[in-house]
Amino acid sequence: MSAERWRWLRTKCRRLFRRGKEEAALDRELQFHLDQLVAQFREEGMSEKEARLAARREFGAAGEAYREEIRDTWRPPQLADLWRSVRFAVRSLARSPGFALLAIMTLALGIGGNTMMFSVFDSVVRKPLPYPESEQLDRIYRGTPQNSGGNLAPADFLDLQRNAQSYGAVAAFAPSDTSLSEPGQPAEMASGVRTTANLFSLLGIEPQLGRDFRKGEDIPGNDRVVILSQRCWQKRFGGDPEIVGRMIRIDGRPHQIVGVMPAAFNDWRHLGWVDLFRPLALEKDQATNRRDTILHVIGRRSAQVSPAEGNGFIANFGARLAKDFPEVNAGSSWRAERLNGTIQGKTAGTILGLLIGLSGFVLLIACSNLANLLLARTIARAREFAVRSALGASRMQLLRPLIVESLLLATAGGLCAILVAMWGADWLAARSTGDNGEQVILAFNWAVFGWAFGASVFTAVAFGLAPALFALRLNVNGTLKSGGRGLTGTRGHQRFGRILIAGQFALAMVLLAGAALFIRGLNELNHRRAGWQSERLVTGTVVLPAARYSSARTINNFHRLVVERLESLPGVASASISSFAPFFDWADVRKYLVAGRALPKPGHEPAAVVNAITPHYFETVRTPLLAGRVFNARDTATSAKVFIINHAMAVGLFGNQDPIGHRLAQTGRADLQWGEIVGVVADVRSVLPEAGPVSFQLYEPMAQEPRAYDEIAVRAASGAPSVLIENIRTAMTSLDPDLPVRSLQTADATIERANYQTAVLRDMLTGFAILGLGLASLGIYGVIARTTAQRTSEFAIRFALGACVRDITRIVLASGIKLVLIGSALGLLGAVGIAHLLAAGNPGMQLNSPPVLLGTMLLLTAVALVACWLPARRAARINPIDALRAE
């Protein structure tokens, strides 16, 4: 570049960016000229004063007229126009700071909420898991009619592993909570996972310290090794760099720490809650087990296998197993789903997408509010537009300030919105931190900022459109003739404003109804005590380590001791042990044959969820016995097999017949073991939102099939359960110091805690609903207040002609309420749709309630009434004489 050109560019830049300096230079240049002029006049013989006056006269008033012309040459032409429009818009907004502030705040809340939801969606669904080539990873499910997201049985998994070459590779893990202790310290409960030796290498993550599991360490006897998660290493071992090689006691047996996983492995969406990883060593009887679906299976497709092909392979494999082993696998359907986008096995996309949609409703309400405000501003400036148009301004010139004004508002709103979204994300992260410290990490990245930017532009277009259309359709002649006095806009514009208000209330109705239904549903869920009672009930979980509780006899002895010990505590009415708590889903699904009936087709046997219980279980949780008897101490491992079934199963299998005395046997065994139904109890419903409707429930005596995974339940006779909790803990420790009790608290607290994620969802919905309702009320208040003010003279005349206060109030109220009723009636349709969508994501919740919908509509109308009543009161206070004189 030549030196000349370089200097020219510098001048240009100076003129663009160093305005102050350039102005000063211009002043000096013009001053110099003026002084020269004065000097010339002096030479011609004028006095100093005359010369100055003459020079001024010739030069013009400090040359202001052509200064602007000079400045124009400093700016590129389009930029100059734009710059002028921006300054014009800033000035005109600064003249009404109230409006600007309201608009920016409205936008900040609307865009902010929306951006926050997008950032959640982004970090949960869009962001891939922290594994290399994570798009090749699948979660493999064995769906059954009872559970579409079911796991695999060990033998089925081993078959799959042996035959998966054309798919890729598969690995499995099974949650197994354990006790963790070091010499001389009490045991702690740790969340553990047993994994096949290839899980980490399949995911593509290496330990940050030490080594991975070796082949062969998943053979029973070689499995006394453990890998820590980063979280456990930091929290429990203080990040000790010499940790590898140390021995710790797990379930009372010494294990060697061989590695520590990196922090990335703690991604909360997948394995984030785990403390310990141990090899999955399958004993011989486990390796041939096709019944107990305990394994979570993950697959990595070969690079050339597409997701659809992978899914096809898995589905085929499942179909083949169903044919080979119909007694356990008939009716099951296998599938592979991408691991990305699932949270701990649950699909989060639907519900989050729904929330983005709902926050979009808030944004739409905000937009239509602004559209109304801007429309009113534009109408108020109609005369100015008409004059400018008459003076020859082109359409573009008329529109530009309007467009720039809305872009300016949207930009300011968008910037504030990012702050709002960050604040919201902080709140959400704090709110959604779980028991195990797993946290939703919300990262703000370019995608999120891009979303905020897009939303801002969208809003600018959406709310800037109305006034722009108005300006285009302006009738110059009419406007000038009317003198710009008492302008209310044409009928069309008023109708447009009203449609916006009705639309706002439709959206607000959807939001409010969705939130109200959800709040009610969650309340119902948290207080659902169908088939049992929670007052003064304390529950906790213990897992008996297989190494020390290996035989049915040792487990039975321990159970007997525990119940005896707990029932002897002061203030305890009764105590029991069961394999499942009454209020959660019972994961153990089994199929049964009925004695004396024709064998059903394989796969069509009745299935029931099974709970193994000790004799005082029903007394402790207070599930009513409807017929027959409960189990007692004489139902032992050696006595005849007995069952108790729930009401639904009794009706489903035996109709009006008395089920007592009928015999059932579990399918899938070579030698069918028949047992007699001795009792019928009431149905029990789960309190989890994902739970399906009540299914068949079957109880068997714990003694006849002892379980290592135990739920303890203790019913206090009276008083607060808090004292009892400590007593229970002491009693349990005295029985087995290596056995920690997890989640020992009241049943109410456990339920509340279990549904906390749903509660977060409820809080977000409620937030959006309140925001939407607030904005919509503000909108209707603004429109009614404005139209009322414009009709002042009309009301004054009505007063003068004898109308009384009540008449005027009624006119104003009626104009508002009509809009609200139309809007919320439309919204009712949307609300029903929202209820359906929410119900699809939360099948266990009661989300359909006409009274709630009606109540929502009443609330909405009441709020709108207040918003309309304020301007109505003002209208009713018009002094007709003053108002008419002002005309």
Added chain:
Amino acid sequence: MDKVRSELLQGTLDLLILKALSAVSLHGWDIAKRIAVVSNDRLSLKQGSLYPALHRLEDRGWIEAEWGVSEAGRSAKFYRLTRKGRKELEVEKEHWLSFADAMNSVLNNLEELS
């Protein structure tokens, strides 16, 4: 001699400025003076059009400015021609001369043809 009509023909202002700067660098006052002297006071540049024109030409990169010291010892903004401006001057001059020539021919010879 009569003063030519006060408003210049369109497009001539730029040419006058460029020509005035073709040999030396001058400040605004001297440009106006020099043109007035050379044209025997028949062409006078009003500062109202002179300064915007100077800034416009500078913006186009035909002239460039530098602060210097005037004869009276005051600091003043001096303009000079750039290479681009010199080329432009030639083009404009050609343009103007051929235009003036054409005008002359028409004004002097049109009656004789008819």
